[in-house]
Amino acid sequence: MSRTPTHRGRHRGRRGAAVAAALLVLVTLPAASTADGPGAAHRDRAAADDARGRTAAQTVPGRAPADNVILLIGDGMGDAEITAARDYSVGAAGRLALDTLATTGRRTTFSVDERGRPVYVTDSAAGATAWATGRRTVNGRVSKTPGTNRPLPTLLEKARRHGYATGSVTTASVADATPAALTAHVTDRSCKGPADMAECPADTRAAGGAGSVVEQTVAARPDVLLGGGADHFAQTVRDGPYRGRTVLEQARAAGYQVVRDRAELTAARTDRPVLGLFAPDYLPVEWTGTPAAPGGTAPQRCAVHNPARPAGTPTLAESTRAALDQLTARRDRATGKGFFLQVEGASIDDRAHEADPCGQIGETVAFDRAVAVALAYAGRHPRTLVIVTADHGHATQILPEDARPPGLSSTLVTDEGGRMLLGYATAGSGGTQEHTGVTVPVAARGPLAHRVLGLRENTELFGTVCAALGLR
Ligand SMILES: [Zn+2]
Structure with missing residues (x-):
């Protein structure tokens, strides 16, 4: 089977830890996991909040509709992945925080080939390029055009140029495809550090290009950059003014304070940009369990503490x-301009590739807790547009309990005591599960939230964020 660049470099050495941790069984979820599951009253209030956001937008002449935008991307978080996490953690009739956003629609997910013809299943690089630049590109490419391979201006670059503070947070390396689409332009997503440039000859500094993802990211200088990827920053720059120094040294020279764990993050100053590198590459996942297998697994509960996750690792x-x-501390008091922040739950996708239902659900729940933080912030700062969506669907299927699917499967015993059979059948045993080409949900609250209603193109979020912040 031919592989797209979709999964290149995404799955190194993770399964060993997951399998070892799978030996831990029957761990009970804390009751607190249902704390964010409000019902109809909350949804009504959310609808009122959305309406208020629109009103505020219309009554402040000469000012952008929003002061702040928080865009949260669940990587590979299609409807099946959301439903599985909901069923397991808050129950089939419960509600996740992301379910409380009353203004919802769907987005297409497709990418294009070099000639601009549709490719029905995207990877995360082309998926992120669509919302970050408003243009579709080829799978594997980061914020550059199909065919001509030219850089496309990104939301983060535009927001920064217009005087907004900017931030990007992920559970992957900060050089991974989704965050990279905001801060870098490379021919291929694999070109994360100066030693990784084999697929990007035109982008090397020696060839007159802008360098690897991490070099370009430091130059783009977001105020806040949090995730993994210390290994990419440890690489040595090969050309240009920082030749012979590491990318981390380049970041420090650009004024970045580098933080490595929760305590250092909490203590970080607000008068210098922050680079948080909490892992060599991906952050360890939150939950573990037995991966799906041919013929199924014994009914299992997920272990909600991963012993391979260092205690100081911040959650999403x-x-x-x-x-x-x-x-917020960097808000421009003269203009009222706030910030643009992107938050990615990256390992929903990574665990779904590995047919690891507990890992996948734990990452979805962790992402949902980040959504709850964003919604609480927007509750205190009503001129904040919050958008929650995914870049593409994934392989998960929720099947009848007595089904005997031909692919991999696992039975989970949910918090409410039900049995949920999850199937993964886009690759066989030992293979990597595939993305799917479905439309994905998009939900919003705040100024211009109505612009997600209906079926939207995956490129439209770019224009929505630009309109919300008054970016040209
Ligand atoms: Zn993927």
């Missing part, structure tokens, strides 16, 4: 809260 919700504190 904690990083999101820290990023919001940092960005």
Whole structure:
């Protein structure tokens, strides 16, 4: 089977830890996991909040509709992945935080080939390029055009140029495809560090290009950049003014304070940009369990503590809260301009590729807690547009309990005591599960939230964020 660049470099050495941790069984979820599951009253209030956001937008002449935008991307978080996480953690009739956004629609996800013809299943690089630049590109490419391979201006670059503070938070390397689409332009997503440039000859500094993702990211200089990827920053720059020094040294020279764990993140100053590198590459996932297998697994409960996760590693919700504190402190009091923040739950996708239902659900729940942080912030700062969506669907299927699917499957015993059979059948045993080409949900609250209603193109979020912040 031919592989797209979709999964290149995404799955190194993760399964060993997951399998070892799978030996831990029957761990009970804390009751607190239902704390964010409000019902109809909350949805009504959310609808009222959305309406208020629109009203505020219309009554301030000469000012952009929003002061702040928080865009949260669940990587590979299609409807099946959301439903599985909901069923497991808050129950089939419960509601996740992301379910409480009353203004919802769908987005297409397709990418294009070099000649601009549709490719029905995107990867995360082309998926992120669509919302970050408003243009579709080829799978594997980061914020550059199909065919001509030219850089496309990104939301983060435009927001920064217009005087907004900017931030990007992920559970992957900060050089991974989704965050990279905001801060870099490379021919291929694999070109994360100066030693990784084999697929990007035109982008090397020696060839007159802008360098690897991490070099370009430091130059783009977002105020807050949190995730993994220390290994990419440890690489040595090969050309240009920083030749012979590491990218981390380049970042420090650009004024970045580098933080490595939760305590250092909390103590970070707000008068200098923050680079949080909490892992060599991906952050360790939150939950573990037995991967799906041919013929199924014994009914299992997920282990909600991963022993391979260092105690000082911030959760996505904690990083999101820290990023919001940092960005709020940088608000321009003269113009009222706030910030643009992107938050990615990256390992929903990574775990779905590995047919690891507990890992996938744990990452979806962790992402949802970050959504709750964003919604709480928007509750205190009503001129904030919050958008929650995914870049593409994934392989998960929720099947009848007595089904005997031909692919991999696993039975989970949910918090409410039900049995949920999850199937993964886009690749066989030992293979990597595939993205799917479905439309994905998009939900919003705040100024211009109505612009997600209906079926939208995956490129339209770019224009929505530009309109919300008054970016040209
Ligand atoms: Zn993927």
